[in-house]
Amino acid sequence: MIDVIPRISRSLNYRIASVIPSGRNERGIARKQVITANAQVTSDPTNQPQNEPTVAIDPVDNSRVAAGANDYRLVAQGHDAWLGFYTSKDNGTTWIDSLLPGYPGGTIAPLSGYTTGSDPAIAFDLNGRLYYSGIVFVRQSSGAGIDGTVFAAHSTDNGTNWVETIVALGSNTRRGSVFNDKPYIAIDTIANSAFKGRIYLSWTGFVNTNPGVILFSESSDGGSTFSSPTTISNIPADEMQGSVPSVGPNGILYVTWEDTTSNHIMISKSTNGGTGFSAPIAVATVIPLPATLPNSSFRESSFPTLAVDPVNGTVFIGWDDYRNGNSDIFLTRSTDRAATFSGPVKLNDDTTTNDQFFPWIQSVSGKIAAVWYDRRLDPGNHNMDIFYSESINQGLAWSPNVRLSSVSSNPDCCGFLGQFIGDYIGMALTSSTARAVWLDTRNGNQDIFTERYPPLPKVSITGIALPRNIMYNQISSKPLNATIIVKNDAPYDETITVAFSLQNITGTIFLSVNQTAPPLSSATVNLTFTVQTQNLPRGSYTMIAHVFPVKGQTDISNNTMTSLLQVHIPGDINGDGVVNIIDLVAVGSHFGARRGDPNYLPAADLNNDGVIDIIDLSIVGSTFGRTG
Known part of the structure; x- marks a missing residue:
């Protein structure tokens, strides 16, 4: 079926915001949430929703990260969702927001004339050129979409300027001719591939009232032009949806999708740069999720996610499945170029019957990693977190699941009355780092948040504990002991240095001393500094504690803290x-x-x-x- 994103009216969003308190994170509980970890990608001043994120890391400069999402900020101006673009130049610590050109009310671009944009996917080529794919369509008053059109855009300046190309036009009547839905992009970044640099798109095409088929197009000129769409799926009577392409060694292109009629995960491959494809085969039988998960009302699916090891060619496919009476994450693998696949392996290692869903996987040489939404921490099987696991032996054994989100999210929060949280999340992977992006509601709004694994090294000062802040000069007294509380926020043992100083209002320094300590991973240490006041002039002083950044640390926002001290005459x-x-x-x-x-x-x-x-x-x- 056509899965266009729902719309949201400005009045509805304002009304919902008035009845769902900011920071509501548990059903029936309203409390202010403080961001203590994770980075917020989106910073929409209108507080409209963003969901369905995608992310990529520049292979030339890994500190450069790009992301996309369905972005509803134009609703505040009376418009609809569009395609958000977000970029970071500091390993995902801080982000800059923008929208792809062509949005209603913006400058004229090839995507102009459509009311709505959605289904974002983002990727880099080997040279750091950035690509963005999705659909644009016209929203009718009923909420349905017409003119579902697939596009691809590329940028050579990190998203400052875009070149947009229409890949497949939709019709001008709802399903009267063609509605194109759910595209995803892959780029051949295999160094020895004969098709290196080629851009691939797959999506679902709905023709008249027929079931959806999987379509494909490729570009061999950097995204300036694309081939005419061809059909990959071969069972016209069955509904196909949720395709994902990925490229392996020698430039072999794989495309997977779900046959939602027969409940099978399907795959096809091309060994000639997308000119022709093999007959699709069934990879696994899916036990589909119910229309909505227990205690929830958002739409979900068992659409697959695909990754290929770029060196040894192992093909991995993941999906969510209800075979155990709840939604779990499963993965299958092929070591013979998708001729045969292993039996499904469950990735979530919880012992609950709570639900896990919307997985995303990525692979680099020797590693396969997965992220997903996970409700194991909520006894009510409702609030969501993001969990991560990886394998360094081709998927034979997996690491213990790790929680990446620092705050759970309430899917009922924010804008859609719990009925829409997007249809997927995203992850990018390098040899050293995985970066996940997801919808997060900790701020009382659907925002996009991100975290990397393993996290960047980070130490911070969380407090200065003083038994008193008034002391006296010219008398014999016990010294003032200032306790500096330092947190190691990353899973690495570190050696830290804390500088402590005391200065008056003119900046004259009366005390300066350093201490070192070896905090263990994710641990807190207390360092005590002694302040003698007998010989200090009467006046106001500032105590300054600073922990020096450790190697690899980029976020130093909490590395310094101050406290006031008054010195009186006896x-x-x-x-x-x-x-x-x-x-x-x-x-x-x-x-x-x-x-x-x-x-x-x-x-x-x-x-x-x-x-x-x-x-x-x-x-x-x-x-x-x-x-x-």
Whole structure:
């Protein structure tokens, strides 16, 4: 069936935002969410939804990451969804938002004239040239789409400028001729391939009222032109949907999809750059998911995801399946160029009967990795997280599942009354890094978030703990101990250095000292720095704690923290510059109190020995009347 993305009206989104509190993350519980990990890709000031993300890493410069998504920000201007483009130049730490040209109200481009864009897919070629595919269509008042048109766009300047090419035009009446749906892109990046650099697109074509067929087109001139669409699937009576292409060694092109009539995962291959394809074969039988998963109302599917090891050619196909009475992630593999496939292996290692769905897989030489939505952490089988697993022996054994999302997401949140969260998520993979992108609702809106695995090294200061912030000069007292709390946020053991300094309001430094410590992975360490105040002038001071970035760290936003310290003349408890009856009363009213007692006032413990006693009273008495 045609799976156009749903629309959302501006008034509906505003109404939903008013009844679903920002940060709602559990059913019936409203609380403010604080982003403590993961990076937010989208930063839409209109707070409209973004979903169905895709991501790619530049093979020339791995710090450059590009992503796409269905982006509804134009709804705030009375329009519909369009194709969002997001780019990062710092390993996915910070992002810049934009839309592909041709959106309603924008400058004229080849995609102009369509109301809606969706089904994003993004990829780089070997030279760092960026490609983006999807569909554009015209939304009718009923919500249905006509003119479903496949396009491909490319950019040589990281998305500043785009060249857009129409690949397959749709019709001008709903299913009256052709509606093209769910394209995905692959680029031949195999160094020794005779077809290196060729761009491939596969999608579903709906002709009149016939079931969908899998169509294909290729470009051998960098995306400037594409071949006429050809049909890959060969069972006209069956409905085909959810195709994904991928390229393996020697430039062999594979395309997989689901036959939703017979409930089979299918595959076909081309050994001649897409000129011809083998007869499709059934890879596995699918036990389809129910129309909606328990406790949810969003649409889902068992559409496959495909990856090929670029060196040894192992073909991997993953999908979600209901054979165990709940949705699990399964994977099959072929070591003979898709002639035969292994039995399905379950990737999620939880012991619950909660659901996992929407997998995405990628492969590099010697590694296959997978991500998916996962509800194992919610006893109610409702809220979602992102989990990850990988294999370094061609899929024979898999690593324990790792949670990538730091906050669970509520699919009922934000804009669609729980009925749409996109149809897939995305992941990019290099030899050292996997990067996932997903829909996330921690901010009370459908946003795109990202995380890499393993995470970038990161250490940060999470707090400065002070027993007091008023001290005195010119008297004998115990020193002030400042505890600096440092968190190692990554799964690596590190050796850190923390610099601690004390300076006055003019910037004069009175203390500067460093300490080192070896925090274990994901651990917190406390470092104590001693501050003597006897010889400090009266005044205001700033304590500055800074943890030096560790090797490979790019996010230093939380590496420095400050705290204030007041140094008074002896006996001036309230800091008004004179020792008088007010200070004497302060000591007297708290006399006998010890640190930890409800009546303990740190400023009245002038010598900082933990008890307010005759010594403190005598200090006030001996300095009574003094000013300074």
